[in-house]
Amino acid sequence: MPAVEVENLSKSYGSKRALSDVSFTVEEGEIVGVIGPNGAGKTTLIRILTCLLKPDSGKVRVFGRNPCEARGLFVLLPQDVKAHFYTLTPRDYVYHYLRMRGAKRAEARERAEKAVQEFGIDYADEPMSMLSGGMVRKALLAMVLSADAKLYFLDEPTVGLDVENRLKLWEVLREKVGESTIVLTSHYLNEISSICDRVLLLKGGRVRAFGRPEEIAREYLSGLHSKVVAFGEVSLDGFLARKAGRNTYIYPRSKAEEREIVEAIKRTGVPFKVEGLTIEDVFIAGGLDDGDR
Numbered sequence: 001m002p003a004v005e006v007e008n009l010s011k012s013y014g015s016k017r018a019l020s021d022v023s024f025t026v027e028e029g030e031i032v033g034v035i036g037p038n039g040a041g042k043t044t045l046i047r048i049l050t051c052l053l054k055p056d057s058g059k060v061r062v063f064g065r066n067p068c069e070a071r072g073l074f075v076l077l078p079q080d081v082k083a084h085f086y087t088l089t090p091r092d093y094v095y096h097y098l099r100m101r102g103a104k105r106a107e108a109r110e111r112a113e114k115a116v117q118e119f120g121i122d123y124a125d126e127p128m129s130m131l132s133g134g135m136v137r138k139a140l141l142a143m144v145l146s147a148d149a150k151l152y153f154l155d156e157p158t159v160g161l162d163v164e165n166r167l168k169l170w171e172v173l174r175e176k177v178g179e180s181t182i183v184l185t186s187h188y189l190n191e192i193s194s195i196c197d198r199v200l201l202l203k204g205g206r207v208r209a210f211g212r213p214e215e216i217a218r219e220y221l222s223g224l225h226s227k228v229v230a231f232g233e234v235s236l237d238g239f240l241a242r243k244a245g246r247n248t249y250i251y252p253r254s255k256a257e258e259r260e261i262v263e264a265i266k267r268t269g270v271p272f273k274v275e276g277l278t279i280e281d282v283f284i285a286g287g288l289d290d291g292d293r
């Protein structure tokens with residue numbers, strides 16, 4: 001039985017369409033990443049899957065049940081989770097969370113210790129009020145992931161985490177997967193694709209692609225050869241180019257085009273480098289920005 005089944009799911013807020021005809025399944029034991037730009041519908045989807053929001057139409061099943069009936073089987077890290085009890089410490093948070101979930105005192109103490117160790121929380125006994133936003137976020141993640149649930153929904157788990165802690169989180173998630181199923185949302189497209197078995201690309205409330213990251217990249221970027229990143233403004237006629245802050249990304253369609261682009265940029269004196277394509281380029285160059293797929 002799939003862990004999550006979604007068929008033709010739609011949801012609007014008043015006249016605003018947040019999700020349109022979304023369908024996908026998550027098999028038990030896999031990590032699925034829901035990715036997409038701001039306003040794509042990621043949080044709306046997670047809220048529906050976790051019984052916080054009712055869909056307008058469509059079928060949603062979590063382990064074969066309505067999400068509200070499956071509440072005991074999953075845990076959620078919401079996007080806007082906060083630590084409200086400022087005098088409690090990270091260790092207290094994990095401990096009381098486990099106690100609320102039915103663990104006995106000794107077991108909760110032991111698992112809380114394991115959770116703080118696993119995440120390298122060396123501030124486990126300091127009150128939450130003394131911690132930075134990222135430190136609190138990491139403590140709450142450790143709390144949620146200590147649950148030993150069959151299914152985890154993590155909405156933007158990496159928000160506020162520095163690169164080292166993001167990598168730590170990916171490591172912890174990869175260890176959990178197999179016995180647990182994980183559905184997470186993130187803006188870090190490249191990182192998410194490196195840990196997820198499959199990704200769901202959402203844009204404007206619609207599924208633009210669903211599958212293994214490398215297959216999606218191959219399908220959507222099949223006409224492109226590589227990416228030339230110019231560290232400055234460069235305008236070259238006849239090539240697929242996108243501005244990215246101060247940089248310009250130029251997408252050659254062949255090795256010959258790449259050589260042509262490199263020669264042209266050398267003449268401008270702007271520094272540059274040639275890179276391989278990543279799933280991020282699906283959004284930047286692969287036709288998902290035009291809203292017509």
Ligand SMILES: Nc1ncnc2c1ncn2[C@@H]1O[C@H](COP(=O)(O)OP(=O)(O)OP(=O)(O)O)[C@@H](O)[C@H]1O
Binds near residue numbers: 013016018040
């Ligand atoms: N409570 C609400 N009332 C009205 N519109 C809403 C509400 N919540 C979300 N929306 C709209 O629904 C769409 C999808 O929002 P959602 O929060 O699901 O996107 P998201 O992909 O999670 O975005 P982000 O990456 O910015 O968190 C957006 O256009 C948003 O403006």
